[in-house]
Each structure stands twice: as C-alpha cells, then as structure tokens.
Amino acid sequence: xxxxxxxxxxxxxxxxxxxxxxxxxxxxxxxxxxxxxxxxxxxxxxxxxxxxxxxxxxxxxxxxxxxxxxxxxxxxxxxxxxxxxxxxxxxxxxxxxxxxxxxxxxxxxxxxxxxxxxxxxxxxxxxxx
Numbered sequence: 001x002x003x004x005x006x007x008x009x010x011x012x013x014x015x016x017x018x019x020x021x022x023x024x025x026x027x028x029x030x031x032x033x034x035x036x037x038x039x040x041x042x043x044x045x046x047x048x049x050x051x052x053x054x055x056x057x058x059x060x061x062x063x064x065x066x067x068x069x070x071x072x073x074x075x076x077x078x079x080x081x082x083x084x085x086x087x088x089x090x091x092x093x094x095x096x097x098x099x100x101x102x103x104x105x106x107x108x109x110x111x112x113x114x115x116x117x118x119x120x121x122x123x124x125x126x127x128x129x
Contacts, residue, residue, distance in 0.1 A: 053106070054108050062113075068111065081107050111123040
C-alpha cells in the first residue's frame with residue numbers, strides 16, 4: 001500500500017471509530033461495484049430511532065497546504081455517491097429486508113484533518129447530498 005492509500009485507510013479507521021462512538025453501526029466498508037466505491041456504510045439508530053442507512057464519504061488530509069477535506073465533495077462526486085447508495089441498497093439491503101430502511105437513506109461526509117502534532121480533527125457533516 002502506498003502512502004496515499006495508507007493515509008486514506010487511517011482516516012477511514014478514525015471515521016469508523018467516530019461513527020461507533022456516536023452510536024452508529026458500521027454495516028460495510030470499502031464496498032465496490034463497477035461504478036465506484038463507498039468508503040463506509042452505517043446505520044444511524046440514533047436518528048429519531050428510525051435507523052437510517054448512511055453512506056459515508058471519508059476525506060483525509062494532512063495539515064498544511066492542501067484543500068480542507070470538507071471542501072472535496074463536488075456536485076459530480078455527490079451524484080456518483082447517490083448512484084452508489086442506491087446500488088448498495090438494492091444489492092445489500094433489499095435482498096435481505098425486502099423493504100427500504102425505516103429511517104431512509106442519507107449521505108454524510110466525514111473530514112479527517114491530521115495536524116503536524118496532536119490528535120486528528122474529525123468533522124462529520126450529515127445529509128450533504
């Protein structure tokens with residue numbers, strides 16, 4: 001694995017810990033299909049008790065001169081995530097439960113910023129697309 005891949009994997013691990021700490025259940029990681037990849041799929045049982053399925057895009061950056069991770073979600077990326085979300089839902093959820101998730105489907109963005117010193121800074125934006 002190259003440095004960029006290791007950085008991304010580390011950020012995803014940090015994001016998974018944050019999601020679990022907030023009461024979410026991780027259902028899938030790095031799910032792939034011919035249209036692309038979803039970093040994390042989770043179920044948010046805390047959102048009105050409804051159990052929304054949450055597609056999480058994780059962006060990790062080192063502190064410094066690079067773009068802030070939360071600025072990385074472009075309209076094109078958001079459209080792709082929506083398509084991937086529906087694909088995941090039809091392949092993984094509906095084949096088991098035969099009905100949509102009770103809390104619906106949501107797309108979140110998790111930004112992980114790694115400062116030169118100290119713990120990672122994690123931002124979780126809900127319902128971004």
